[in-house]
Amino acid sequence: MSPLADIRLPIHNALIYVRNTGDWDVPAINGIGHLWTSKTCVAVGCLPDIDGATRIIVGDAADVPRTEHETFDGRIETPSKFVTVESVYDHDLAVVTTGTSSTRVQIWTDGTSLSSIIIVGVHRHD
Amino acid sequence: MEQGNANRIGPDSRGELRRGFAVLRLHLAAARFALRIETRYDPNQPRVPAGNPDGGQWTRIGQRVAQARGPRGTLPVRIGSRFLEATPGQQARYQAARNAYQRALREIQKLEPQWKPPAQLFETTEGAIRAQQALTQAALVHLRQLQARSLLPGRYSTDSFPARNSGFNFTRAERDGINKIGRRDGCHTCGDKDPGSRSGNFVPDHQLPSALNPSGRAQRLFPQCIRCSRQQGGFVSGRTKR
Numbered sequence: 001m002s003p004l005a006d007i008r009l010p011i012h013n014a015l016i017y018v019r020n021t022g023d024w025d026v027p028a029i030n031g032i033g034h035l036w037t038s039k040t041c042v043a044v045g046c047l048p049d050i051d052g053a054t055r056i057i058v059g060d061a062a063d064v065p066r067t068e069h070e071t072f073d074g075r076i077e078t079p080s081k082f083v084t085v086e087s088v089y090d091h092d093l094a095v096v097t098t099g100t101s102s103t104r105v106q107i108w109t110d111g112t113s114l115s116s117i118i119i120v121g122v123h124r125h126d
Numbered sequence: 127m128e129q130g131n132a133n134r135i136g137p138d139s140r141g142e143l144r145r146g147f148a149v150l151r152l153h154l155a156a157a158r159f160a161l162r163i164e165t166r167y168d169p170n171q172p173r174v175p176a177g178n179p180d181g182g183q184w185t186r187i188g189q190r191v192a193q194a195r196g197p198r199g200t201l202p203v204r205i206g207s208r209f210l211e212a213t214p215g216q217q218a219r220y221q222a223a224r225n226a227y228q229r230a231l232r233e234i235q236k237l238e239p240q241w242k243p244p245a246q247l248f249e250t251t252e253g254a255i256r257a258q259q260a261l262t263q264a265a266l267v268h269l270r271q272l273q274a275r276s277l278l279p280g281r282y283s284t285d286s287f288p289a290r291n292s293g294f295n296f297t298r299a300e301r302d303g304i305n306k307i308g309r310r311d312g313c314h315t316c317g318d319k320d321p322g323s324r325s326g327n328f329v330p331d332h333q334l335p336s337a338l339n340p341s342g343r344a345q346r347l348f349p350q351c352i353r354c355s356r357q358q359g360g361f362v363s364g365r366t367k368r
Contacts, residue, residue, distance in 0.1 A: 012294050012359075013358060013362070014352055014356055014359070015356050015359040015360070017363070024367065026360055026367060028360070029356055029359065029360030030357060031354060031357040032353070036360075045356060048323055049294055049329075050301075050323055050327045050328075050330075051323050051324045051325050051327070088337065088362055089336075089337065114323070
């Protein structure tokens with residue numbers, strides 16, 4: 001199967017959120033590093049819009065391509081049983097049904113803090 | 127010795143004297159009462175202090191004018207809803223704190239129109255000055271927090287450009303202008319002259335941030351580094367999350 005979303009966008013604030021749809025907590029983003037987490041959200045740094053567009057791929061973990069730089073592999077609370085991928089100004093880049101109140105998420109990047117590619121793999125019903 | 131004995135007062139004379147004093151005290155009280163009735167004199171009534179055009183004149187009780195017992199060189203000054211005695215030095219200290227408070231409050235209320243520091247209580251002029259200084263301190267701390275979160279122009283902000291709109295489609299001239307300011311003065315939030323981007327460009331940062339400017343107030347562009355831009359993104363999302 002193909003991924004649910006494969007888009008290229010200039011991302012202002014150079015941040016992508018992978019979070020519970022509905023209520024969520026913004027991680028404490030201190031600008032150091034490129035990954036910040038809360039119970040309900042993972043924020044990952046990407047290429048800033050002044051440097052160009054970021055490619056964002058979202059889908060089932062079994063369906064998305066991978067890079068050799070796995071940046072995150074963990075669970076977030078998803079009481080809504082949906083996961084939303086968005087940026088600060090672009091809401092709902094993708095919404096994935098998970099069917100579970102705790103969802104395993106994997107994120108791959110190009111290995112830099114200014115990653116031009118963000119791949120989000122969601123483990124559904126897992 | 128005999129003469130001395132002649133001047134001694136006997137028990138009867140002492141009683142007469144006591145009665146005499148009592149009558150005198152009664153007359154004195156009556157005279158004081160009559161004087162008040164005639165002249166409306168009240169020894170506790172306040173007077174306008176020296177230095178005023180009406181200095182030394184009695185004032186009506188309840189007129190909220192300074193007490194006559196204030197030290198020389200003081201003036202009644204309205205502080206909040208009250209009048210207090212203040213020397214020129216105290217007035218200057220109060221006014222300096224008040225001016226700093228109002229400058230900080232004007233900046234904060236661009237983003238948070240309802241923000242107010244906790245109220246302060248005071249009784250004396252020095253108390254009023256300390257209360258005003260506490261308000262100023264609270265406003266400055268809050269302003270610094272907002273600046274450190276890039277939600278207001280930062281501590282290192284110098285020059286800026288008027289933003290054409292709230293979007294992120296910048297012209298070449300705008301980008302070059304922002305880079306010039308950034309390389310000279312650094313990120314407006316942290317002062318870093320390294321933008322941290324691949325291209326070496328600074329982020330043209332809208333102030334107020336576009337997501338926190340629903341009323342469409344005029345915005346300006348300031349140079350910002352990637353680290354502060356990300357941090358700002360987190361704080362903006364915290365305020366706008368759905």
